[in-house]
Amino acid sequence: MTAPAISLENLDIAYDGLRVVKGVTFDVAPDESFALVGESGSGKSTVLKALCGLAPEWTGKMEVLGQPGPHRPDRALAQRCQMVFQDPYGSLHPRKTVDTVLSEPLSIHGIGDKDARVQQVLEDVGLDARFRFRYPHQMSGGQRQRVAIARALMLEPEVMLLDEPTSALDVSVQAEILNLLKRLRAERGLTYLMVTHNLPVVSFMCDRMAVMNKGEIVEIAPATALHDGSFSDPYTQKLYAASGGNEDQ
Amino acid sequence: MRAWLLDDSPASRFQAASGRAYRITLDLLRNPLAVTGALIIAALILTAIFADTIAPEGPGGQFLDQRLEPPSAEHWFGTDQLGRDIFARVVHGAQITLQIVALVAIISAPLGLVLGAISGYFGGWIDRGIMGVTDVFLSMPKLVLALAFAAALGPGIENAIIAIAITTWPAYARIARAETLTLRNSEFVAAARLLGASHTRIITRHVLPLCTSSMIVRVTLDMAGIILTAAGLGFLGLGAQPPQPEWGAMISGGRSFIYDQWWVSTFPGFAIILVSLGFCFLGDGLRDVLDPKSERKG
């Protein structure tokens, strides 16, 4: 087995001294798509934030692509690991065109050939050239989420952290985004760590899942467990039932 | 042209930017108060530019034998205690007013904006430090503070304006900070940080542009007070120097005539009111239009 893309061991994360994530341990293999599920406030987003340095108060062991985890956003890491946020409405600057949003990572890292790259990535996420000079308010939620994904892809990372990328979207749009993410992973060999509370989405997208409750991991299971609901932890079982798990077989 | 501007899918950066500007203009035009305000400001600017054409006699000519004449066909606004034509002085005063407005806007708004954004963005002791300073500045009587700075800089309208600008920035810093606080935790800022953007870049490219609209609004609303503070400084000998036709100084100079020669201080008073109203209307209109809340949705 190769070295894991993400490796967490006994990770504790605190906000202002208050511990919200307690002793989280799991590995994500390269090219794997790993899901983090659990109810609201259980600390899922916090884990992702810690991985990219947005939650500086952490202790334990954390490794991303072999590098020790950051305590603040790190330029070098930025090129290898990117994150997509939950809310497509809040994650784009309201006064910047798509073009500006997508060129920015290139300017920051001094990468040239902006025009071609922006065009290419727009094509990759299924937006045609008409969108290039639009402002966020001229686009639908699904289109915005595509732009957000495109922005994350600009630096050609190996690992993508996805924080509920579709929870603010309609089913039909969600389907488009999920397809897109799936396609991109296949094309680029990306590693996904994806937060969601929608178990069917896990079933569609992921290989393995970890279930979090109150800051702790209660169970790690393969996604195939969703087919028959073979979970050992009572909380997971409850979650499964509440998601209509036993009905639509 | 219109279609090009309103195109939902602009083909270039330029088209996107002009489209946005055009939409803002359209929205402004739909707002009667804002239009009134814009017209007033436009009139002010034109008056300042063409002062010599509008009132060729200039603001200085004294005719002691024609002093304190009431408004007439010859002297539309009457004459003052030195026999100068008040209309000509009001017209030429537009230049000074414009200078005040421009200088304050150029100095204090950016200063307040940057400090406020830094304070709000970094938080912690930087925030406490900057906000402590603004607290102190804000708790001083404006006139006294301006007086001190004007005194330190030396007399003259420019220095008075700089002094006023120094006293105005703390209010703007507050606004910018409040705005930044709401932006600091937004996801687009987090996204920018993840891309490796430096703090400077985030503040200048992401945070500041969003604070400017509330700043523009606030600065325009403050203009009246600024013009009047400048007049107050002039009154204490630290602002506009005679015979400069500064409106506030003209009102002060005509104070003792107010009951018998009302026109001496009333016309410059109207000029100040009109221009302040113009700025206020425009500011109000801009707020409605620039408010990012109204723009964020479809």
Place this chain on the structure above:
Amino acid sequence: DTPPDILVVAQNIDDIVAIDPAQAYEFTSGELVTNTYDRLVQYDAEDTTVLAPGLAESWEIDAEAKTIVFTLRDGVTFHSGNPLRGEDVVGSFARVVQLNLTPAFILTQLGWTPENVEEMVTAEGNTVTVRYDGDFSPAFVMNVLAARPASIVDMETVMANEVDGDMGNEWLNANTAGTGPFSLNTFRAAELIRMDANPDYFNGAPAIDGVIIRHVAESATQQLLLEAGDVDIARNLTPDQIAALDGESLQIDTFPQAAVHFLSFNQNVESLTDPAVWEAARYLVDYEGMTNSIIAGQMEVHQAFWPEGFPGALTDTPYSYDPERAAQILEDAGVELPITVTLDVINSAPFTDMAQSLQASFAEAGIEFEILPGTGSQVITRYRDRSHEAMLLYWGPDFMDPHSNAKAFAYNSDNRQETYTATTTWRNSWAVPEELNEMTRAALTEADPAAREEMYLELQRRVQENSPIVIMFQASYQVGMAANVSGYVNGATSDFVFYRLVDKS
């Protein structure tokens, strides 16, 4: 409306710093001292030009021995009820000299020092002997003894209120202890002065029960109050307001004043040292234009340093507005033009207007003024520092003797920066020609009144002709009054404002 027996005055009184006669040095405090204290000899309400007996009934002058012996009036009591004693006179004078506050110089020029004053002034029963040291004309000495700091205070009361060896200074700045026609009831700085009539005044009790002076800073507000009948007298109206006053129920009185208004050039400024510039300046003032308009009723043309209406005044006005001539003078002298200098001016009416008029008329001959208005203290700070360039200001005599002004306008024996002297000459860095200094000293000692007068006329002529000081106007004072007010006396300086004859019926 105002109460029947109380005179209500609207006046700007925020200049008051101190009301202790040993310290009082402002206009309004001068008025207060005049109405609450008396001096041995004084210019009195009945005729403000005649030096009349005050607390001294009679006196004998021995010019040889430099001694004057005063006999005190009988039966005079202070407001406290204490009788007036010779010791009060000695104590009052000694107090001024020993406290050595600003006005002390008026008395100390008689050769009095904190150490010797109690030998120079002695009392015995109801006579007081005053000795002086120096070659002074006795007329000069009498004028000094009629000046404000020579007011007699109730030493017993004052010393009873002494704190920390201040000789009652602090207490006297909130109270009065005199013999005058009024006693102070209330003094709230920049707010109110209330005086009660002294029924036992030796010259006769005032006709009214009291005077209330309300601080009203805005002249427009004063005008309203007067027109509405809520004050009897408005003291700070502008000429234009006076002109607009409704004549029916109101009256206007004009009082010539001793202050002279001048324009002066600091000799530290190279471009202002040329006598041709001084001369040209004399033709660049629009005397008539100003006195007919912005300062109508407030000033009269007067071009010498000693005010008209007092013995020894030079009344010639040889200069008039003539820009061509001025230009010619400058050209003949080859003065490099334009000259650009700042002009300091107090930022209140009518000074800023005067400055603007000067600015316009001087510009015609290529002298450009940049006006720097400032508060009184701001202007004085610069003046004292000699950091101004041109200055528009006025000067009021400290006491009514021509020497008071001769010293200020024609005498400067030490022009060094570190030897500050409160004269117009020093403050404009004008090293007065030794000849003028000599003449000033000689005039001071001349005993013959006619010869002395002639010497002062000559001094005035010299300064008028050739000095960096352009004396332009003499002040006059206009007061708006309700028609039923009579007997208000306003002499040539604020020391000569009397309320005791005022009647409101």
Place this chain on the structure above:
Amino acid sequence: MSLLSVENLSVSFPTPKGRVNVVDGVSFDLGRERLGIVGESGSGKSMTGRAILRLIRRPGEVTGKITFEGEDLGALSERQMRQMRGAKISMIMQDPRYSLNPVMTIGAQIAEALRTHERLPRAEIKARVREMLEAVRINDPDRVARMYAHELSGGMGQRVMIAMMLIPRPRLLIADEPTSALDVSVQGDVLALINDLVGGSAINPEGMGLILISHDLPLVARYCDRILVMNSGRVVETCAAKDLHKATHPYTRGLLAAVPKMHETRETLPVMERTT
């Protein structure tokens, strides 16, 4: 006679490109049953619900006819309409965090709903509020009544919302995405609760009509009798809930297919053709 009948309802808003119908000729009848309205975001579901309560304010415009128990709502005065709101027709809003007054206690807000429509002695109001809170399965009603909105969890907030809307015993309840702000685990509880209360309970023995607005097709199918599918302001299909999987309209089919399943085997999810 049906409880509610909507005929040719349209709602329009002005846009830079002229007035746009966001609800476009919608008609349906509702008896004492549970009707689900589904559709994509922006399809006009909420606007339909709000139009029924006449809550659309300028510059929006409503046309069409809405009859409730035989009464034409469009003909009522604003005053009569207020008596209708809450008392006869009620609506549960999407997000309890924003839909509850932040500075009023929960108890006061619930009591207000009751007091607006009935004059009752204080004690009785208190008792009714308590009873209602118990009915929505809140454990410590007295304590919760003294709390403020921000002190409640999402699920509790939504229960409070339900209590507030049901306390005047309305005949028709419109629930606009009542659970989309909640956790999956709580969603079920809340919906079950609404379901119980609608069907007739101690609180409301007669039962009431329900319009459940949501974009979650499986969920609506589970809780409703009949389903209305909306797209761009129009009703594209109406069917019984149990027949949803037999829906014929391509739009409905498309929506259904796009939902991932718990035991997903498809490599890609089918997506719909869209115009933008």
Place this chain on the structure above:
Amino acid sequence: MAFQDIRSGVIGGTAIGILRFIIVVALTFLGLLALTFFIGRVVPIDPVLSVVGDRATPEQYEVARVAMGLDRPLIVQFVSYVADVLRFDLGMSTSTNRPVAEDLARVFPATMEMASLGILIGVGLGVPAGVLAAAWQGSWVDQVIRVFALLGYSVPAFWLGLVGLAVFYAWLGWVEGPGRVSIYYDGITPVVTGLLTVDALIEGDWDVFKSAWSHIILPAAILGVFSLAYIARMTRSFMLDQLNQEYVTTARVKGVPEWRVIWVHAFGAIRVPLITVIGLSYAGLLEGSVMIETVFSWPGIGNYLTTALFNADMNAVLGATLVIGAVFIIINKVSDVLYRVLDPRSREGSR
């Protein structure tokens, strides 16, 4: 109802919170002191001159300079200045020859009285005006209120004061003229609170009260107009924010009458931020009274400050500045605290 259990909310709770609060306030005060001190040194007016006058001899000048402590190094002067201020010793006023602290104790209540009445007028008219403008957003009522509020922003205070006097005093005779009370009644009311109208009421002296009231109402109303402008604007924009909130719709869904929606629901939520606005404009009125006091010969702190400025009476200027500053800081901090105590959202939740 909405605020029934205000008392249960505690500011920061712990002693550390209170200590921190005190330190912040103290530091702000220190900053204020430093700034006022700096101003005193930088103003180009010689404070000694204002004591000794322009004709004093160099010796007299020097004596006064030493007596005023101006010969010592700046830092020493500052330290002793701070030490003095801490003992409420603001020095002697050179223009009144009395301790500045005493002067301020006398003039401050006069201003406070006028500003308080002004703010009452401003709040009494401004808040309803703002609420109405928001409730009828876009209608002519809204436009009229907005224009009126903007006018209040732009009119020079002393101009309004002079015109007000001419109209209501000289012409209509509705009010009495400048000053605090008619001279008949000056000084006869024992000082209890320093607020003349209140003192007169305490004394039960109706004539004095009527005279004082008749004097104060016009300047206070003019001050009121200025605060009204600001308060109405802020109220309007707060209300607009609230009226767009979902909970307002909820209230409408319940069938709550419109007046209740506006005054109980939306207005209930803005009461707390309004407190801050009102506090700030109250402090602003203290400062803004400078011009009005000159016009109305009002013996208040504004008048005192200008007189002192003109007379280069730096102790008085600094003292007055300090008091105004202190009031600002106090009002600021108190409204912060009120905010936290009164707004249920900022209290420690049970979640």
